Amino acid sequence: MKKINLYLSMVIMGLLIVSCTKQETATYARFMFRNDGADLAVEVNGNLASKTFILLLHGGPGGSGTAYNGGRYSEILEEKYAIVYMDQRGNGASQGSYSESDLTLTQNSKDVYALTKFLKLKYGDDISLFLLGHSWGGITSSHVLVNTAIQEELKGWIEVDGVNDFAQNNLEAIRLFKTVGEAQVAKNHEVGFWQEVLDSVKVIDTLNITFADELYLNQKGFEAEQKLKEIERPEDNSTAGYSFFNSPINSLSILTNNSLVNGVLNNDSKENPTSEFLYKVKIPAQFLWGKYDFVVPPALGIDAFNKVGSSNKKLVFFEHSGHSPMINEPEKFTNEIIGFISLYE
């Protein structure tokens, strides 16, 4: 009998864990948005009554909006605004049925533009909408800005450590590795790691950077952040908004799909840099960059700031951040965004 009770308790506990979902609030919505064959997973969290929305485009390719839906920065921003976490086509929990030829930046831009139209239809034409792109989401955001009429729907653009030109990104990553690496070696800090990176980047042929080189730079970029004392890592700032059991993206099929789309979208993004077209962006723009971002170095932020056509623009560096200042310095990050939005909402 004791054994039966034990088994029953285990089954009930298991069912409770499995059935528990993220705390829903009155201002929480999750839906699929169908566009051109894809079903895009969308989560809307935060203060809908504010009528100010931030449409957040995740990094990757192969990332998800869900990964951004949590942590201190999202708590602060959701108190003031509604945040729309969108899983781009082929990414995260987005599904649907389409061909590989539909997995492009151009199509992603059409999706983002269509979603902004949808948000205005659903939440009212009077909402103030801001577009935020992080990392690879940066090139989706700049692509949609320069290739569609989305600027008519937006109050502003926020780019956070976003890449607009992959070739330039590789060169700047090498440059930053050399600068910071030499300084770290001189400080006698993590010498083994930095010396290995310095030796490797010095032999990369900058006129012919291979795919293997790109992978190395990207991988070491994330590793380097862990080695630097200068980067802040707040302990209570996990961005995991879901448990292992109730995450909408926790499955082997999604994981393998996301790694599959990574190559396709990466190649398309490489072939379609947007930096030379940023002059077309006329809406207010804000560029937020981690000083120690080796994945998308600060030089790309400076370049984007210089090339953007907006007369109202701002560039901010985070002295203690790497590729994700929203995680490293959440208070300063949110203060900057709140300041920017308050000027243009």
Place this chain on the structure above:
Amino acid sequence: MKKIFLVFLISHYYHLAFSQNEVGSPFAVSFSIYGDNAIHPGLKLGGYYDLVTKEKSKERKFTRFQEKKGNKVKRRTYYGKVSIGAYSFANNHNGWFGNIGLGYERMKMRKGWLYGADISVGYLYRDYKTDTYAIVDNEIEKILFAGSGGIVYSFSPYVGRDFSLKSNFPIKLQLKPNLQVLSYSYGFVFNGALEIEFIYHFK
């Protein structure tokens, strides 16, 4: 190449079916506790039909064991199966699936320990748990019964035990991981599931 393989498979099973031994009813039904990726809970119901069953008996090497336990008897079974099922993926979709397959099993007849594997092909429909919308003529349209689906191929090795041999309880219990390849978005991806399967074999 696919046609040659199919012709070979059919002729192989046809040949084996007509050389089948008589070992009771070939029908069985099953009930499984199913977990997509082991963590998304579901259920699965199935039917089995033994196409071929053969028993092989041989004496043990050691006389002492032979006297104590008798002959070593092993049963080999080739079977066909059909199944339907569903699972719930938290905050994403409900999965509905059906498949047909063929399998092979070997069982030791003294205690009923068994192992085997089956391959199957089927269809999985992912019925979204959330509302789905589209813009039609500049207005929001809610899409009813929205979801996406596609072909699933699966390979399932398993281990288990037939309790009917030691008691009169005609149930087989099997632990069965499913290794799947399924269509998703624009291509095929890997997936996995885990089943605890109870099989009732008709007498």
